[in-house]
Amino acid sequence: MKILIATDKPFAKVAVDGIRQEIEAAGFELALLEKYTEKQQLLDAVVDADAIIIRSDLIDAEVLAAAKQLKIVVRAGAGYDNVDLEAATKAGVCVMNTPGQNSNAVAELVFGLLVYAVRNFYNGTSGTELMGKKLGIHAYGNVGRNVARIAKGFGMEIYAYDAFCPDSVMEQDAVKPVKSAEELYSTCDIISLHIPATAETKKSINAALLGRLPKGAVLVNTARKEVIDEAQILEFMVSRPDFKYVTDIVPGNDAEMTEKVAGRYFTTPKKMGAQTSEANINAGIAAAKQIVDFIKNGNAKFKVN
Ligand code: 3PG
Numbered sequence: 115m116k117i118l119i120a121t122d123k124p125f126a127k128v129a130v131d132g133i134r135q136e137i138e139a140a141g142f143e144l145a146l147l148e149k150y151t152e153k154q155q156l157l158d159a160v161v162d163a164d165a166i167i168i169r170s171d172l173i174d175a176e177v178l179a180a181a182k183q184l185k186i187v188v189r190a191g192a193g194y195d196n197v198d199l200e201a202a203t204k205a206g207v208c209v210m211n212t213p214g215q216n217s218n219a220v221a222e223l224v225f226g227l228l229v230y231a232v233r234n235f236y237n238g239t240s241g242t243e244l245m246g247k248k249l250g251i252h253a254y255g256n257v258g259r260n261v262a263r264i265a266k267g268f269g270m271e272i273y274a275y276d277a278f279c280p281d282s283v284m285e286q287d288a289v290k291p292v293k294s295a296e297e298l299y300s301t302c303d304i305i306s307l308h309i310p311a312t313a314e315t316k317k318s319i320n321a322a323l324l325g326r327l328p329k330g331a332v333l334v335n336t337a338r339k340e341v342i343d344e345a346q347i348l349e350f351m352v353s354r355p356d357f358k359y360v361t362d363i364v365p366g367n368d369a370e371m372t373e374k375v376a377g378r379y380f381t382t383p384k385k386m387g388a389q390t391s392e393a394n395i396n397a398g399i400a401a402a403k404q405i406v407d408f409i410k411n412g413n414a415k416f417k418v419n
Pocket of ligand 1: 123169170171190191192193194216337385386387388389
């Protein structure tokens, strides 16, 4: 059995070592494709793979067609919008994610980005503090819950909106549930996005929603760029010089944003949320274990297709 790690953005070496240990202990072979620059490299590497561990790497119908022996793809992480689930199902390939394994890393970065934003990007001028501010967590999944936990340490007032999460789960964490995204944006000074990119959420963060935010608001995005209406956020920022946007996913209109709203906009050059050795170890080893358990015992617990 050949297990391939295909990561454009590599795991920390310590995580790759841990994955190798799991795979070899099961009697399987590990192959590694990191930092590839051409899709052809991925197409060549998957030809004899029985299983693939990926991150945000694109697994489309073409990749699946090239991977004739493929049985399972595990996205070492939370979001699996980079995998063509329909094509995988058609090809008889099981797709899994590793929910929760990298959430603390992403949640910590939210606060790294927020402190940077409210201190005016360290430009020497007087900024603001997080203590006492109203934080709106948009989607209360694994990352949202970690954000709430950390926000308590900053002394923030915490609200959340999640159409699929019962109020009682938020209330147990001393988080105030609100009834709609509109209410969240009207209520909070700072919004942290944790919605997945789906047909329903794509471009859902638009001018109408952002327009509800109070003066001096900040939006932090460690989720997906696709959920933002990029043309509208740019237009909104031009019309609202008090508003700041910090993101861990380079927007499609980065050059225009940099030019038109400089000083109120920041993006990490490459998605850094899950880029810690702890998160790489947690998600990578979970992925390896899930593959071994699936191939040896048929356990499909984290299947998403
Ligand atoms: C996730 O969905 O798990 C995060 O967005 C992390 O993505 P990455 O593995 O590409 O850093």
